[in-house]
Amino acid sequence: MKTLKFTLIISLFAFFNSCGNSSNNSESETAQEEDSSTSNVSSPCQLIAASDISNMFSVPSGIEVKMEDKALTYPTCTFKWDEKFADKMGSSSIDVELSKEVLIVLVNNANQSIFKRSTVVYKDGVAIADLGDQAIWGDKMHQLTFLAQNTLMHVNVKVSADNAVNKAKAIEIAKLIISKL
Numbered sequence: 001m002k003t004l005k006f007t008l009i010i011s012l013f014a015f016f017n018s019c020g021n022s023s024n025n026s027e028s029e030t031a032q033e034e035d036s037s038t039s040n041v042s043s044p045c046q047l048i049a050a051s052d053i054s055n056m057f058s059v060p061s062g063i064e065v066k067m068e069d070k071a072l073t074y075p076t077c078t079f080k081w082d083e084k085f086a087d088k089m090g091s092s093s094i095d096v097e098l099s100k101e102v103l104i105v106l107v108n109n110a111n112q113s114i115f116k117r118s119t120v121v122y123k124d125g126v127a128i129a130d131l132g133d134q135a136i137w138g139d140k141m142h143q144l145t146f147l148a149q150n151t152l153m154h155v156n157v158k159v160s161a162d163n164a165v166n167k168a169k170a171i172e173i174a175k176l177i178i179s180k181l
Contacts, residue, residue: 011125029178044077047079048104049067050079056169065079077103079101079103080099083098104153106153108151112134121141124139128176131146131174156170
C-alpha cells in the first residue's frame with residue numbers, strides 16, 4: 001500500500017509536470033535562464049545524510065537508518081528505519097515494531113508554474129509561510145512540497161500517526177535542505 005501511494009504521488013507529479021512542458025517555449029527558456037543560479041545537486045541524498053535523519057528524529061542508538069538513492073521519475077532519496085516498543089495487551093506485554101520512512105524527491109530547474117502543476121493534487125493543502133519561495137503541506141499525502149532557488153522538493157514524512165508531528169519534521173527537513181542549496 002505504501003509503495004502504491006508513493007508510485008501514485010510520483011506518477012501524478014510526472015503527469016502534471018509533463019503536461020506543461022509543451023505549452024510554450026518562453027516558460028522553458030525562462031527556466032533555462034534561471035538554471036544559471038541552480039545548484040549542481042543531482043540527488044537529494046547529497047543534501048541530507050542518514051545521520052541528519054537520525055539526529056532530527058532522535059533515532060535510538062543501535063537502530064540503523066537505511067538510506068537509498070533511487071533514480072525514479074526524479075532523483076529520490078529514501079530513509080527507512082524500524083523502532084521497537086513494548087505494548088501492553090491485557091496482562092501481557094508484546095514487542096511491536098513500527099516502520100518509519102522519509103522520502104525526498106528533487107526537481108531541478110523548477111519555477112512557480114511547475115510548483116503549481118505539481119501541487120494541484122493537494123486537496124487538503126495548507127500554505128506554509130516563510131519556507132523558500134513557496135511551500136504547501138498536505139495531511140493526506142503526509143507531504144510537504146516547496147520551491148527554493150529554482151529547486152522543487154517533495155518531502156514525504158511517515159513517522160507518526162499524528163500529522164502535526166509529520167508536518168513539523170517535514171518543515172525541519174526542508175529548512176535544512178534550503179540551507180544547503
